Amino acid sequence: MKIIAGILDYLKKKLEYAVAFITLAVFVSLSLTESGVKIEYGMYDTLLAIKPEVSERKDVLLVNIDDEAIEQIGAWPWTRDIIGNALVRLRESGGRYAVFDIEYLSPGQTGVNRNYVKTEFPAEYKSVHQEILQYLSDFSGAVSSGSIPVEYAVDVGTEMSGYIDERLNGLAESISSNIFQDNDEYFARSLKFFGKSYLTINAERINTNDDTEILNKWAYENRLWTNVLDPGGKIARETAHTYRDSDFERGIAPAILPLLQASSGAGFPNVIIDEDGVRRRIELLAEHEGAYVAQLVFSPVLDILKPELLERRGRTLILRNALDPKNPESGQRSDISIPLDDHGRFLINWLKRAFTSVSDPTDQSFRHISVYALKLADDLEEQLIDNLSRITEYGIRDSSGFLPYHEAAVWLLSSYADLNAWKESLMDESRNDYSGYFAARDEFFAMYEEYLTGGYDEEIKTVFDRIKEATGDSRYDELSANIMGNFQVYRDQFALYRDHISRLEKECEGSFCIIGYSGVGTSDLGVNPFQKSYANVGTHANIYNTIMTQEFIYPFPSWFSWILSFVLALVSGIAYRRIKGLKGRILFGLASIVVVYLSFAAAFALFRVYIHVFAPLMTVVVTFLLVSILKFIFSEQEKSFLRKAFTMYLSSDVVNQIVEDPSLLKLGGQEKQITALFTDIKSFSTLSEKVTPEHLVEILNKYLTVMSDIVLEQKGTIDKYIGDAIVSFFGAPIDLPDHASRACLAAVRMKQAEEKLNEEMMAANETPMPIYTRIGVNTGAMVVGNMGTDNKMNYTIMGNDVNLAARLEGVNKAYGTWILVSESTWNQTNGMFLGRKLDRVRVVGINTPVQLYNIMAVRSEASGRMVALAEKFNSAIDAYREKRFGDSIILFSKCLEIEPDDAASSIFLEKVHKLVKEGVPPDWSDVVNMTSK
Numbered sequence: 001m002k003i004i005a006g007i008l009d010y011l012k013k014k015l016e017y018a019v020a021f022i023t024l025a026v027f028v029s030l031s032l033t034e035s036g037v038k039i040e041y042g043m044y045d046t047l048l049a050i051k052p053e054v055s056e057r058k059d060v061l062l063v064n065i066d067d068e069a070i071e072q073i074g075a076w077p078w079t080r081d082i083i084g085n086a087l088v089r090l091r092e093s094g095g096r097y098a099v100f101d102i103e104y105l106s107p108g109q110t111g112v113n114r115n116y117v118k119t120e121f122p123a124e125y126k127s128v129h130q131e132i133l134q135y136l137s138d139f140s141g142a143v144s145s146g147s148i149p150v151e152y153a154v155d156v157g158t159e160m161s162g163y164i165d166e167r168l169n170g171l172a173e174s175i176s177s178n179i180f181q182d183n184d185e186y187f188a189r190s191l192k193f194f195g196k197s198y199l200t201i202n203a204e205r206i207n208t209n210d211d212t213e214i215l216n217k218w219a220y221e222n223r224l225w226t227n228v229l230d231p232g233g234k235i236a237r238e239t240a241h242t243y244r245d246s247d248f249e250r251g252i253a254p255a256i257l258p259l260l261q262a263s264s265g266a267g268f269p270n271v272i273i274d275e276d277g278v279r280r281r282i283e284l285l286a287e288h289e290g291a292y293v294a295q296l297v298f299s300p301v302l303d304i305l306k307p308e309l310l311e312r313r314g315r316t317l318i319l320r321n322a323l324d325p326k327n328p329e330s331g332q333r334s335d336i337s338i339p340l341d342d343h344g345r346f347l348i349n350w351l352k353r354a355f356t357s358v359s360d361p362t363d364q365s366f367r368h369i370s371v372y373a374l375k376l377a378d379d380l381e382e383q384l385i386d387n388l389s390r391i392t393e394y395g396i397r398d399s400s401g402f403l404p405y406h407e408a409a410v411w412l413l414s415s416y417a418d419l420n421a422w423k424e425s426l427m428d429e430s431r432n433d434y435s436g437y438f439a440a441r442d443e444f445f446a447m448y449e450e451y452l453t454g455g456y457d458e459e460i461k462t463v464f465d466r467i468k469e470a471t472g473d474s475r476y477d478e479l480s481a482n483i484m485g486n487f488q489v490y491r492d493q494f495a496l497y498r499d500h501i502s503r504l505e506k507e508c509e510g511s512f513c514i515i516g517y518s519g520v521g522t523s524d525l526g527v528n529p530f531q532k533s534y535a536n537v538g539t540h541a542n543i544y545n546t547i548m549t550q551e552f553i554y555p556f557p558s559w560f561s562w563i564l565s566f567v568l569a570l571v572s573g574i575a576y577r578r579i580k581g582l583k584g585r586i587l588f589g590l591a592s593i594v595v596v597y598l599s600f601a602a603a604f605a606l607f608r609v610y611i612h613v614f615a616p617l618m619t620v621v622v623t624f625l626l627v628s629i630l631k632f633i634f635s636e637q638e639k640s641f642l643r644k645a646f647t648m649y650l651s652s653d654v655v656n657q658i659v660e661d662p663s664l665l666k667l668g669g670q671e672k673q674i675t676a677l678f679t680d681i682k683s684f685s686t687l688s689e690k691v692t693p694e695h696l697v698e699i700l701n702k703y704l705t706v707m708s709d710i711v712l713e714q715k716g717t718i719d720k721y722i723g724d725a726i727v728s729f730f731g732a733p734i735d736l737p738d739h740a741s742r743a744c745l746a747a748v749r750m751k752q753a754e755e756k757l758n759e760e761m762m763a764a765n766e767t768p769m770p771i772y773t774r775i776g777v778n779t780g781a782m783v784v785g786n787m788g789t790d791n792k793m794n795y796t797i798m799g800n801d802v803n804l805a806a807r808l809e810g811v812n813k814a815y816g817t818w819i820l821v822s823e824s825t826w827n828q829t830n831g832m833f834l835g836r837k838l839d840r841v842r843v844v845g846i847n848t849p850v851q852l853y854n855i856m857a858v859r860s861e862a863s864g865r866m867v868a869l870a871e872k873f874n875s876a877i878d879a880y881r882e883k884r885f886g887d888s889i890i891l892f893s894k895c896l897e898i899e900p901d902d903a904a905s906s907i908f909l910e911k912v913h914k915l916v917k918e919g920v921p922p923d924w925s926d927v928v929n930m931t932s933k
Helices: 002-013 015-030 034-050 067-073 080-092 114-145 150-178 183-194 212-222 234-242 257-262 298-305 371-392 404-427 434-452 456-471 475-508 537-549 558-578 582-607 614-634 636-649 684-690 693-713 739-763 800-815 823-827 864-881 885-898 903-918
Strands: 060-065 097-100 197-205 249-254 265-267 285-288 291-294 309-313 316-323 333-339 367-370 512-517 668-681 717-722 725-730 773-788 793-798 819-822 833-842 850-858 927-929
Touching: 015 034, 015 558, 015 614, 034 582, 034 614, 060 067, 060 371, 060 537, 067 371, 080 183, 080 371, 080 434, 097 298, 114 150, 183 197, 183 257, 183 404, 197 257, 212 249, 212 257, 234 285, 249 285, 265 291, 265 298, 291 298, 298 316, 298 537, 367 371, 367 475, 371 404, 371 475, 404 434, 404 456, 434 475, 456 475, 512 537, 558 582, 558 614, 582 614, 668 684, 668 693, 668 739, 668 793, 668 800, 684 693, 693 717, 693 725, 693 739, 717 793, 725 739, 739 773, 739 819, 739 823, 739 833, 739 850, 773 800, 773 823, 800 819, 800 833, 800 850, 800 903, 819 823, 823 850, 833 864, 850 864, 864 885, 864 903, 885 903
Parallel strands: 060 367, 060 512, 097 197, 097 512, 197 265, 773 819, 833 927
Antiparallel strands: 197 249, 285 291, 309 316, 316 333, 668 725, 668 773, 717 725, 773 793, 819 850, 833 850
């Protein structure tokens, strides 16, 4: 005991040093634990947030397999000819590099050869068809004229049958050999056509089949990097560390061999996910059997920068004698040093913006186009060529033959066929004059435009006018008008094509394109330091951007942070030892915390130098706190003063929001966007007349309990009960982003619970009549807070939007509905509910018309009949507003066929009949003024 007492006495005397170094030991140790690491990650993310935005490379283009592409093209995955065609179009539009964040690990499906079906087969069929018809015509003519004697007709006919059979068999053989295409082979040719295309080599052995060894050997010899100098074997150890917990064997899994051989390079798409689920860093090289797989975008970066050697030296990867990333064409070379962290990983300097922003494209990461934009260009071009074919089918002649329009169209079609043959030669690598090909295509479409604007339609009109004048046949006017109209449509379609191509070229010219899946249904989403949901294809864009801008983050080693923690602990101990006054210690403690944190923040914000924050900062903070607390315990005379200091500088550890923020207990309110819900029982007066007051209270208590529980289940707040009515709101005091949806769901569940409650109470004779609830819901700016006096207050809501919710409950009476919500509420439910539009209503006390929506059910729970009723009713309302009263009568009547008891349909049908019968007033409007509450 004496020893312990002696130790405690010594610690009291050396309190400041003891606290400082014990705190140092605790937090250095804690920094090595999973919890400490996660806290460090959070501090790092905070530093990222205050750092200036990283520069954005303008050549980065994300080519997205997005919702628009999936909607227009079909469910993903697509057949590979679609991506192949997109790649061809991307090359023509100026795309420079194409990197696929898509793993092609198995053969694709065989597909239909659209070019053959669309172009070659019709020509072959037409040729055989015309030849056989001509043959038969010549034969019958020869027999009838006697050129072929009757006795020889059978022999000649047999010979002719054999020839026809041979031609038909040839056609059948052509169809069977050409109608299907190997989409993998076509995709491979497209990769070659594009040129600088890059596929994946997964850094784990995630697929094994009979061809794996051949594939891996080819990839190892042709797609892995060997000009890497790593004398300490750090990369190999780091690769082993990264994949030590993998479910797969160590190894590689390249894209299938035909595609890999057609690509310019490949890299691994694997990403590093930190312990808290956030993506902050990436490995740039993964070792495999003495060679190295580059990261997916690092592979083309190496091709762009062309370093002579990749040297791993300590915590740096050096690209020796590499081209200048800002201007590789300049030919200037220098060493580029890429800083790495303790585990040899590269810290990504993320853009702070979201992956995409529909409302503001300037507030998204990088430039984006949809793959559909590339396919649309092909579709529009196909339409133009089809138009030429239609023009050749006009067959308009004069005495000298076809009019000039025909020969010009045939020549253009022939030229286009030559261009397609040229393209095939480029894809087969029998030609390599890409520039000539693209120039020829530009010239072709220039001539196409000249053709459409060259007056050929006027020429046809002139001929038809002469024929009409000669024959008096007025049908030629109609033919002329049709052809003139067709030509105008063709010109409009060409203008659309030109505009689309111009936009594509503007977006794609010189771009480093990363192609990946980003649709809503994708699971390929991750978390980065700024966004909770970020398509992983964007991760590769940020890696490329960080390297090519050279705006690296420089992480200092962990041991530097520990040494710094030791120095800060020593300085803190000395300072607190020398400062005698409590006020001085507090000022020094707060100042030291601020200075340390601002120093870390300044180093990061100004120089992108990252020093581990957790151990040094917590050493300073906790040393300050513990010294203050222990001084408080050991010194009674400072007790009161330190208690005030704690009250001033330390916050309570509370969960409840109101307890955490004592200002909520003060009078006053704040304006918030929330949703109010009002209920009222139909015919409550009638119910109250049929039962005793005591019985009425029992019924109400049971009813209000059920309804209130539903409000509380949806995290709503019950404001008050007004007799049989419930006033509640959603979104305060606790913020609820989906407050409108919760309020509407509560309304639907109330009606469902009401039905069950009525069954139980009627069966038990607890009520003389069923209870039916009308509900009004509105979303808007409302004042919410404590109202009243200092002695008695009520947490409630006020404002016009509150009044509107109350009015909507009463408006149900006019339409025979149970749940009415305003447009502001409906718009925030994001399609969760099945509903229908009613009138726009100007309610009592509210001048601005309100679009009413009647919520009928949760959409996923609605019956087919209810869905049909809602759709038909909405169509009827549209017709009614457009004064198509005849259509609206038919549609409202059909609503009643679906649901004969639907009061809203009956009310509107009666209203429309009255308008039709009495006439529509000149000042008629679909806005209805409600004269009662």
